[in-house]
Amino acid sequence: MAVIAGRPKRGALLPKQFAAVTDSRLGSLGVYVLRRVLWMIPVVFFVIVITFSLMHLASGSPWDKAGGRQLSQVVIDNLNRKYGLNRPIYEQFALYVWNVLHFDFGLSYQYQGKTVVELIGGGWPYTATIGVLAFALIVPFGIGLGVIAALRQNSRVDYATMGFATFAASFPNFVIGALMIVFFSVLMYKWTGGEFFLPAGGWGVDDHLVMPAVTLALLPIAYTARLTRASTLEVIRQDYVRTAWAKGLSERLVVVRHVLKNALIPVVTTLGPTFAFLVTGSVIVEQVFSIPGIGRAFVQAVNSRDYPMILGTTVLFSLVIAVANLIVDILYVFIDPRVRLT
């Protein structure tokens, strides 16, 4: 089971003299990690190229809607000069890449005098808090529900879990968020006479976090539960599991030591995509619950054509996702000794 398909051939990185190093398991892991890290460079570069060219191919200029009125040509010229838009496009691009390498993502068009890094840094704590909370829900609930459903296959628990998973996987998260607000904020408030309800939006490290985190986590929980169930069902039918039962091990030992250990391997691989989902999901969830995180800033930037902000956020997001996938792939090698790195 090779994890990587279609990446540079082995040995391309180091000369033959290092064969002793690269052939040892740890050494090959090192080469593998190095190769993957290097592979991230063209990926991020490509994201910059695409986003950058999309923005500069755009019809109209970012100042078309500034302040809701037509600016005079002099002002537009000055703005263009300030943001370097009067230079040739290849120069702008080279400068941008050079600045990104120095972690400078430029000035925001939307907020005078604010840099993109400042804006992203300001939203980061909110987005990260919700994301971490959601992740903390996904792992136990997704895996737990999946394992229980598989162990009690075709029981009522199984049907209920899978029914829930089907619903949660089909309903978009902004729909789930909106419905949760209706139920837990509006109706709860009315029914309990204002005694018990969840806040419909805003920020606070308290019950404000419940609905956003659950909304964000619901879809990944559904996917994880389905996948865990499927892979557990497959493992349960293996001979070594029957042997484990036959030699009289307790249910707990069979499940934890023999079933789970193998069933969770494919689940780990989905943690990378799950992370990507959390990142893009934050864009929606923050909008639904009015959370001042990066996702909301991104939507505002999209609405007001704040190109440096859009560009910076996109690059940052894809970088985060690439790193998350890398970590998952490395984890995979440690979890499953059968994985070969070539």
Add this chain to the structure above:
Amino acid sequence: MAIPVAAMEQAPIDWEVPEVQVGLWADAWVRFRRNRLAVVGLTIITFLIVVALVSPLLVHFGLLANPIKQNVDSIETGPGVNGHLFGTDILGRDTLSRLMIGSEVSLTVGLLVQAIIFPIGLTIGLTAGYFGGRIDNLLMRFTDIWYAFPDLLFVLVVVSVWRLSGSWFFQLIPIFGAIALVNWVGLARLVRGQVLSIKEKEYIEAARSSGSPPLKLILRHLLPNSLGPIIVTLTFGIPQAIFLEAVLSFLGVGIQPPQPTWGQMVADGVEAIYPNPTGVVFPALAIGFTLLAFSFIGDGLRDALDPRMRR
């Protein structure tokens, strides 16, 4: 040594050949119909298509309230007030009529995007899978990189740059383009994988050795045999496209008013959620159940078209 002819004669095998020969598609249809959820899904979608086709007529003949007519006398009423079956929104527009008219946008996006992706993904996937070599390498490299770009972000970036004004269909063009751009890669990879696995089968070898030209080989043998998973992927692509459009509308960067869309209606409803929570509930459920129906159909098709994949 010659084998006696009598020894070669065997008892006639009872093949149980049915009177009417059932082809792949008829067989799949029988299996599909046996799946109750898939039939429910198909019913819901058929109903929606009828609604989308009929509602403009109903509005035209005055049988359905005008979806963009504002009525300041009944703003944010609950269901059933002032003759509005599903209530009204923040501008006093009839929710039922907006829901029905809004369905045309969702269905158009879902179906048309697949119609765009299908020829592109198919051609590239078939070429890469069949000819292999450099084209294949290029495709794999390209898709590897493309996967780094989160779908939603890409679509948002595209619509932030290109927005057309005009009729809703015209406004949809950049959205179609963006969604198709993020989705064809998955289809191309799937087709490639299918072709790679089928290419080595004996019947392909037989066809090739009997002098079948590549184009005929692809069209007559490779394509029909990989069609099942392709159809399933396209079906699952429909809810994905509808979801993306709904999100765009919800975030306010999709189709602009006055054309009602479900995502827009959810966003409007959230604004006035305390006086009239049903303003959110109806469009939210419409989106949710439409997506659910399509994924039921997808599940049903998968089980019907590939019996080996059944649980």
